[in-house]
Amino acid sequence: MAYDKFTVLKSTAVPLPIENVDTDQIIPARFLKATTRNGFGDNLFRDWRYNGDDTPKQDFILNNPIYSGKILVGGTNFGSGSSREHAAWAIYDYGFRCVVSSFFADIFRGNCINVGILPVQVSAAFLEKMFTSIEANPNAEFTVGLQAQTITNTTTGEAEPFDINGYKKNNLLNGFDDIDYLQAMDTEIKAFASARPI
Amino acid sequence: MIFLQFFPNNDGYLQNNSKPFTMSNKPDTLFDKVWDAHVVRKIEDGPDVFFIDRHFIHEVTSPVAFLGLQTRGVQVMFPDQTFATADHNTPTINQHLPVQDPLSANQLKALEENSHKYGISHWGLGNPKNGIVHVVGPENGITQPGMTIVCGDSHTSTHGAFGAIAFGIGTSEVEMVLASQCIMQPKPLKMRINVNGPLGKAVTPKDVTLYIISKLTTAGATGYFVEYAGDVFEKMSMEGRMTVCNMSIEMGARGGMIAPDETTYNYINGRLFAPKGEAWAKALAYWKTLKTDDGATFDKEYTFDAADIEPMITYGTNPGMGMGISRSIPMAEDLKGGAATYDKSLKYMDFHEKDQMIGKKVDFVFIGSCTNGRIEDFRAFASIIKGRQKAEHVTAWVVPGSHIVEQQIKDEGILDILTNAGFLLRQPGCSACLAMNDDKVPAGKYAVSTSNRNFEGRQGPGSRTLLASPLVAAAAAVTGFVTDPRDLM
Numbered sequence: 001m002a003y004d005k006f007t008v009l010k011s012t013a014v015p016l017p018i019e020n021v022d023t024d025q026i027i028p029a030r031f032l033k034a035t036t037r038n039g040f041g042d043n044l045f046r047d048w049r050y051n052g053d054d055t056p057k058q059d060f061i062l063n064n065p066i067y068s069g070k071i072l073v074g075g076t077n078f079g080s081g082s083s084r085e086h087a088a089w090a091i092y093d094y095g096f097r098c099v100v101s102s103f104f105a106d107i108f109r110g111n112c113i114n115v116g117i118l119p120v121q122v123s124a125a126f127l128e129k130m131f132t133s134i135e136a137n138p139n140a141e142f143t144v145g146l147q148a149q150t151i152t153n154t155t156t157g158e159a160e161p162f163d164i165n166g167y168k169k170n171n172l173l174n175g176f177d178d179i180d181y182l183q184a185m186d187t188e189i190k191a192f193a194s195a196r197p198i
Numbered sequence: 199m200i201f202l203q204f205f206p207n208n209d210g211y212l213q214n215n216s217k218p219f220t221m222s223n224k225p226d227t228l229f230d231k232v233w234d235a236h237v238v239r240k241i242e243d244g245p246d247v248f249f250i251d252r253h254f255i256h257e258v259t260s261p262v263a264f265l266g267l268q269t270r271g272v273q274v275m276f277p278d279q280t281f282a283t284a285d286h287n288t289p290t291i292n293q294h295l296p297v298q299d300p301l302s303a304n305q306l307k308a309l310e311e312n313s314h315k316y317g318i319s320h321w322g323l324g325n326p327k328n329g330i331v332h333v334v335g336p337e338n339g340i341t342q343p344g345m346t347i348v349c350g351d352s353h354t355s356t357h358g359a360f361g362a363i364a365f366g367i368g369t370s371e372v373e374m375v376l377a378s379q380c381i382m383q384p385k386p387l388k389m390r391i392n393v394n395g396p397l398g399k400a401v402t403p404k405d406v407t408l409y410i411i412s413k414l415t416t417a418g419a420t421g422y423f424v425e426y427a428g429d430v431f432e433k434m435s436m437e438g439r440m441t442v443c444n445m446s447i448e449m450g451a452r453g454g455m456i457a458p459d460e461t462t463y464n465y466i467n468g469r470l471f472a473p474k475g476e477a478w479a480k481a482l483a484y485w486k487t488l489k490t491d492d493g494a495t496f497d498k499e500y501t502f503d504a505a506d507i508e509p510m511i512t513y514g515t516n517p518g519m520g521m522g523i524s525r526s527i528p529m530a531e532d533l534k535g536g537a538a539t540y541d542k543s544l545k546y547m548d549f550h551e552k553d554q555m556i557g558k559k560v561d562f563v564f565i566g567s568c569t570n571g572r573i574e575d576f577r578a579f580a581s582i583i584k585g586r587q588k589a590e591h592v593t594a595w596v597v598p599g600s601h602i603v604e605q606q607i608k609d610e611g612i613l614d615i616l617t618n619a620g621f622l623l624r625q626p627g628c629s630a631c632l633a634m635n636d637d638k639v640p641a642g643k644y645a646v647s648t649s650n651r652n653f654e655g656r657q658g659p660g661s662r663t664l665l666a667s668p669l670v671a672a673a674a675a676v677t678g679f680v681t682d683p684r685d686l687m
């Protein structure tokens with residue numbers, strides 16, 4: 001499904017300085033039983049966010065009202081484990097539009113782009129500075145410019161470029177998705193298929 | 199015969215496989231040969247438009263993809279190339295009764311209705327071909343060398359054991375495959391992992407893979423596609439190769455593959471969807487070209503000595519946190535990476551640096567999953583429990599990967615061994631691997647599990663998972679404690 005265009009995002013950020021955050025933490029398997037993609041935000045980080053009796057865990061960052069924003073900043077190797085796209089849906093549904101880390105797991109990174117979330121991979125040093133900056137000032141603001149491929153700490157002026165391939169960038173800027181592209185290739189794909197042995 | 203419809207153009211094998219050889223003399227890797235034969239179009243500064251031969255779907259990650267198709271008003275391009283099986287949230291007892299959990303029942307119904315609507319083969323609950331997607335694909339001969347195979351499940355890497363390029367995809371990509379039989383994929387980097395030498399006593403394919411992951415860490419192969427090479431894999435059965443390729447994703451790799459050989463051909467020959475007659479001869483001629491040429495290069499290469507591997511067990515909350523069963527838990531300072539994350543992990547497990555794993559109390563044992571739910575795994579499990587009794591305080595879930603495996607367990611007399619030792623054989627499904635059904639480990643309890651993930655809460659909220667081989671699981675099941683299986687052999 002095509003999604004909203006992504007151009008420039010200016011927002012405060014929510015820090016989650018934990019490494020190897022796997023998709024089972026982002027959305028535990030028992031919440032994967034829906035047949036639509038809406039509503040997963042309520043269970044984002046469910047077991048870190050709520051106690052067994054559904055009361056919020058006060059020490060978890062999403063339950064701390066001083067942190068908010070559309071940018072989620074995670075530790076290295078973010079999104080490892082299960083391929084469930086529900087993890088990206090949950091992040092999107094909660095209200096995030098950009099995830100920043102110093103390293104992303106492969107499938108998760110692709111899933112993010114496919115649902116309209118921009119994964120921004122920064123250096124370990126820049127990530128550390130982001131955490132420090134948010135800790136010092138929860139209202140620290142960041143600007144993510146997709147056209148310019150730069151993330152800037154609006155408060156301190158520090159900036160870093162990030163990578164994204166031209167095709168995916170164009171998709172996000174225009175709100176296109178891959179199926180739009182593939183459908184236009186229908187004849188070419190069918191010709192290829194008929195030359196395949198299987 | 200159904201298989202004919204999958205080989206509309208038998209000459210295609212020759213047309214296709216002659217390509218890499220006549221067009222270039224450059225030595226190629228197995229991975230390149232298969233990948234390059236599936237690129238429909240290269241997008242400049244973008245991914246490849248990548249053709250998919252076989253697509254598996256299950257109830258959890260497909261409903262939203264079908265919803266997308268419906269919204270767009272698009273048909274499934276090649277319904278014969280997609281196969282549906284119900285596995286993730288199915289119960290493992292009383293499968294003949296209606297599924298109790300309404301949400302699970304709803305997903306199962308969606309899978310059935312969508313498959314029916316779009317003309318996709320559907321192996322639902324009770325179907326003799328039903329089982330875990332990565333078990334039933336190979337055992338029905340759908341998985342073959344040189345193919346590209348995807349499924350909305352990260353352990354699709356399992357099928358790489360046949361010399362296929364197989365990997366997990368997200369739901370948006372499931373929708374892409376349904377709509378166009380293609381996905382958009384940048385070509386990964388190439389890694390080769392060599393393991394040579396004789397394996398020690400009680401060292402199984404699961405130990406080999408847990409060992410490799412402990413060396414590379416959970417992110418060590420991110421961005422790469424792995425080829426496993428060396429005599430350890432050459433001597434391994436197909437079941438063992440599937441266990442190894444299955445776990446490739448646990449070190450971040452997109453997938454792993456092993457060059458097909460006689461073991462592979464013999465496994466496939468005669469299975470339901472295997473090519474037959476003339477088509478078999480042609481397929482075989484193609485399959486024999488599927489190996490890495492001498493002199494081909496990889497972006498990264500590791501070599502391990504089989505003699506260094508002992509039966510493995512994990513002590514933390516990711517599959518990279520594994521060690522030889524006779525060792526003690528490493529100190530944070532001896533590991534690269536964040537001490538804070540390491541501490542959090544040990545705290546969750548309620549373990550401490552330098553603890554011995556042997557002797558730790560075990561509450562649950564799970565044998566099954568797409569990692570270790572095949573016949574060979576139950577043979578191994580049975581070899582230890584035979585003549586012993588299940589420890590009283592242990593709850594054991596013995597879950598075959600498919601009905602075919604379940605039947606083999608019965609035919610080979612393993613069921614009697616299980617029953618005599620106090621174990622109950624359940625019905626096939628993913629079960630406690632991800633605890634979407636009722637097979638959940640309660641908070642704080644320890645499970646020795648033959649599955650693939652020990653993440654926090656993976657086997658139920660608050661559950662604590664120790665990943666291990668079927669032999670280690672059996673040893674724990676009969677003693678009630680983490681036990682070195684070599685002591686029971």
Ligand code: SF4
Nearest residue numbers: 353567568628631632
């Ligand atoms: S057994 Fe586990 S890993 Fe395998 S397909 Fe099922 S849930 Fe996924």
